Amino acid sequence: MENSEGTPCVELRNVVKGFPGVTAVDHVSLKVEQGKIFSLLGPSGCGKTTTLRLVAGFETLDEGDVLIDNKVVNDIPAHKRNCSTVFQTLALFPHMTVEENIAYGLERRKFPKDEIKNRVGEALELMQLSGMGKRRPSQLSGGQRQRVALARSLVLRPRILLLDEPLASLDRKLRKEMQTEVRQIQQEVGITFLYVTHDQKEALSISDTIAVMGKGRLEQVGTPNEIYETPRTMFIADFMGATNIFLGKAITSGSREVQLESEDGLRVIATKNKDIRNEEIAGISVHPERIEVLPEGTDLEADNKFRGKIAEMNYQGDFTEVKICLNHVDRFITVHLSNEPGQNARFSLGEGVLLCWSRHSSNILIG
Amino acid sequence: MKSLTGKTLLAIATLTYLFMWVPAIMVIVFSFSNDKLGVRWEGFTLRWYSEIFSNVAVRDAFGMSLTVAVITVVVSTAVGTLAAYGLYKYKFRGREALRMSLLLPIIMPAVITGGALLVFFTRVLNVPLGYPSILIAHISFGTPLAIFIILGRMARIDWSLEEASADLGADRLTTWRKITIPVLLPAIIASAILIFPWSFGDFTITFFVAGAGDTTLPIYVFSALRFGETAAINAISTIFVALPVAFLLLMGFYKRKK
Numbered sequence: 001m002e003n004s005e006g007t008p009c010v011e012l013r014n015v016v017k018g019f020p021g022v023t024a025v026d027h028v029s030l031k032v033e034q035g036k037i038f039s040l041l042g043p044s045g046c047g048k049t050t051t052l053r054l055v056a057g058f059e060t061l062d063e064g065d066v067l068i069d070n071k072v073v074n075d076i077p078a079h080k081r082n083c084s085t086v087f088q089t090l091a092l093f094p095h096m097t098v099e100e101n102i103a104y105g106l107e108r109r110k111f112p113k114d115e116i117k118n119r120v121g122e123a124l125e126l127m128q129l130s131g132m133g134k135r136r137p138s139q140l141s142g143g144q145r146q147r148v149a150l151a152r153s154l155v156l157r158p159r160i161l162l163l164d165e166p167l168a169s170l171d172r173k174l175r176k177e178m179q180t181e182v183r184q185i186q187q188e189v190g191i192t193f194l195y196v197t198h199d200q201k202e203a204l205s206i207s208d209t210i211a212v213m214g215k216g217r218l219e220q221v222g223t224p225n226e227i228y229e230t231p232r233t234m235f236i237a238d239f240m241g242a243t244n245i246f247l248g249k250a251i252t253s254g255s256r257e258v259q260l261e262s263e264d265g266l267r268v269i270a271t272k273n274k275d276i277r278n279e280e281i282a283g284i285s286v287h288p289e290r291i292e293v294l295p296e297g298t299d300l301e302a303d304n305k306f307r308g309k310i311a312e313m314n315y316q317g318d319f320t321e322v323k324i325c326l327n328h329v330d331r332f333i334t335v336h337l338s339n340e341p342g343q344n345a346r347f348s349l350g351e352g353v354l355l356c357w358s359r360h361s362s363n364i365l366i367g
Numbered sequence: 368m369k370s371l372t373g374k375t376l377l378a379i380a381t382l383t384y385l386f387m388w389v390p391a392i393m394v395i396v397f398s399f400s401n402d403k404l405g406v407r408w409e410g411f412t413l414r415w416y417s418e419i420f421s422n423v424a425v426r427d428a429f430g431m432s433l434t435v436a437v438i439t440v441v442v443s444t445a446v447g448t449l450a451a452y453g454l455y456k457y458k459f460r461g462r463e464a465l466r467m468s469l470l471l472p473i474i475m476p477a478v479i480t481g482g483a484l485l486v487f488f489t490r491v492l493n494v495p496l497g498y499p500s501i502l503i504a505h506i507s508f509g510t511p512l513a514i515f516i517i518l519g520r521m522a523r524i525d526w527s528l529e530e531a532s533a534d535l536g537a538d539r540l541t542t543w544r545k546i547t548i549p550v551l552l553p554a555i556i557a558s559a560i561l562i563f564p565w566s567f568g569d570f571t572i573t574f575f576v577a578g579a580g581d582t583t584l585p586i587y588v589f590s591a592l593r594f595g596e597t598a599a600i601n602a603i604s605t606i607f608v609a610l611p612v613a614f615l616l617l618m619g620f621y622k623r624k625k
Contacts, residue, residue: 058530079533091531095549108536152535 007070009034009160009192010055010083015064017050024050026216027064032160033209037186037193041203041227042213043239048196049164051213055194056162057081069159079108084153085162088169090145092137098124098148099133105156123151126185143174150185160192167202179206200240204228212236228287232366237285242363243334244291247283257359260284264329269303270362282367288336290361293322293347294354302356308333310351315339324353391608398601405598415602425603428587435498435573435583436566439505440559446506447513448555452547454514455521469511480508481575488576496578504576505566512565513558520554564611 008031017025025047032038040048053059054066057078065072073081084105093101102123106116124130127147137145146166153161167175167182183206186193197203203210204224212219212227212235220232231237234245248262253272258281260268268284286304294300296307311332312323319336326333333355337347347353397405401412419425454466472480484504488494494503528550532542548555570585577586588600 056534058533077533078530079536079538083534085531085534087527087531089525089527091525091527093528093531093546093550095552104532104537105535108541156535 008032009069010194011067013065015054015066016062017054017059018062023216025054028218030211030218030221032192032194034192035190036208037195037206038209039195039197039203039207039211040213041197041200041210043198046213047216048213052162052164052194052196056083056085082159083162084156084158085164086149086153086166088165090149092145092148094137097134097136098129101148102152102155105152119155123155127151142170143178146178154189154191158191160194163193163195165197182206212239230363231285234283234365237363237365242285242287244286244288245283250278250281253278264331266329268362269359270364271359272364276364280366281364283365284362285365286357286362288334291333291335291355291357293335293337296352296354298354300356303359304362305354305356306333307352307354310347310349310353313349324355394601395605395608398605403598404595405601415598419599419602424587428582428584431582432567432584435501435505436563438502439509439566440562442506443509443513443562444555444559447510447558448517448551450510451514451517451521455518469514472508472511477571481572484572485575496576497581500576501573504572505569508572509562509566512562516558516561517551517554520551524550
């Protein structure tokens with residue numbers, strides 16, 4: 001069925017879902033564009049998995065509507081919806097071979113036997129699993145099991161693929177490889193992906209659109225760039241790693257920039273869009289990598305300049321996380337110093353430094 | 368490991384095993400002895416074996432025990448699987464109380480269960496003593512056993528398997544048939560393996576609820592012992608030691624082949 005321009009593949013309209021004692025999904029409305037990877041990102045308990053399960057049909061909603069291809073599917077049971085889920089535990093049938101697992105959905109749809117055989121063969125090839133067909137899931141590696149789970153769902157050519165933290169159980173290296181594979185597979189197959197994750201780096205690297213959720217509510221929807229560079233709320237800023245947060249009030253502003261006075265009396269400058277009103281501004285956040293660290297005595301012009309002493313240094317491999325305690329103020333600024341040879345002057349604990357960043361690196365937070 | 372503690376441990380272990388097995392070994396040995404009482408060695412013979420195979424009473428008792436055990440296993444595992452599934456997956460009032468109450472048949476002393484059931488069958492309901500009463504008694508014990516074994520396994524299963532099956536287009540019944548039961552099969556078989564010997568060999572409860580003329584094999588052995596026909600008992604017992612041992616050996620062999 002062809003999707004007309006602009007019709008979202010999946011849409012949620014004011015969806016509410018509660019469990020005893022907690023509202024897991026609190027009036028969430030969103031549109032998932034056809035053919036893209038849309039991620040639901042947030043900490044544990046934010047409602048992202050429940051939202052996914054509402055689309056899949058494993059949970060019934062209390063209020064609102066779920067639409068797939070512009071059709072309300074609230075009352076359609078999971079096994080009749082045209083979407084397929086990849087579970088966090090992968091849920092590969094342990095008593096069946098890889099081939100039987102992949103063929104399962106096709107058999108349920110009463111596909112003829114040779115068609116099934118063809119499709120399974122294709123899927124095995126696409127996922128680089130040729131020759132593994134007769135193995136059992138317990139005889140496969142983590143990455144191979146991932147691919148079987150993907151193949152099992154994709155072979156049905158669903159309208160939308162739902163993925164519930166599918167890479168959560170993999171080690172770091174494998175996870176990075178699989179992230180690239182997932183993106184490649186999606187581009188080859190062209191199916192819409194709805195992806196749930198708590199890992200912001202993962203979301204940033206694979207998504208076309210990210211929806212950040214917190215406590216059942218949708219906090220912000222945007223491209224990875226928008227979410228990272230311009231987080232709207234303190235919650236998002238903190239979650240995305242922009243851990244230097246200055247809460248306060250806007251005191252002066254031009255049309256393109258604003259100066260904020262923080263609660264502890266610091267002045268921070270940020271660029272802003274015309275359509276943000278001063279009253280809305282609750283604070284400013286800065287990513288650790290955007291702050292420059294210079295020797296104390298350096299004389300330099302900069303939008304934002306502060307002096308302090310290095311309190312902590314944590315080696316992280318390609319960068320060092322450095323915490324600086326500002327002079328005169330009880331506040332720590334977190335900075336990432338690159339460890340590439342020749343990048344930065346060497347600093348040591350207790351050393352006095354100058355921190356600076358431009359107004360373009362400051363993100364405005366809405367209250 | 369020829370240290371003193373090693374040797375002592377070996378000695379203790381050997382003594383323990385001997386203590387456990389000597390009665391059984393004696394029974395086996397004397398089943399081949401040409402002694403009517405089966406307690407002295409009077410020369411090798413196979414006559415007790417041929418006697419029990421031609422003894423109609425023994426055959427009937429064996430038949431009854433086998434029938435009861437098979438029916439008990441089938442009903443207990445079937446009901447037990449469904450019950451365990453309901454207890455595990457559905458939340459309802461009194462669930463915990465129900466779960467706890469299932470322990471009762473297992474922990475109550477057999478004599479009390481037997482006595483209570485006899486009163487129940489004869490005074491409260493009018494259940495004929497014999498196959499009906501014995502079957503009810505056995506199933507009442509076997510089902511809770513099956514439920515607990517299967518419940519135990521259910522706690523270790525990844526239930527997203529059922530969701531995955533539904534997600535791929537299977538309705539409830541198909542999921543049950545193709546995914547749930549196969550995944551539960553090890554537990555179902557485990558409970559069958561436990562219930563069968565229990566049912567086949569149960570004496571106390573069966574003795575209470577069996578009618579005057581109904582003899583299961585354990586009851587036959589009991590009666591025969593009282594009448595002094597001990598040699599035949601040795602033969603029967605030997606067979607019932609040999610069978611499970613052979614079964615276990617087969618299982619071990621099969622596992623090693625895999």
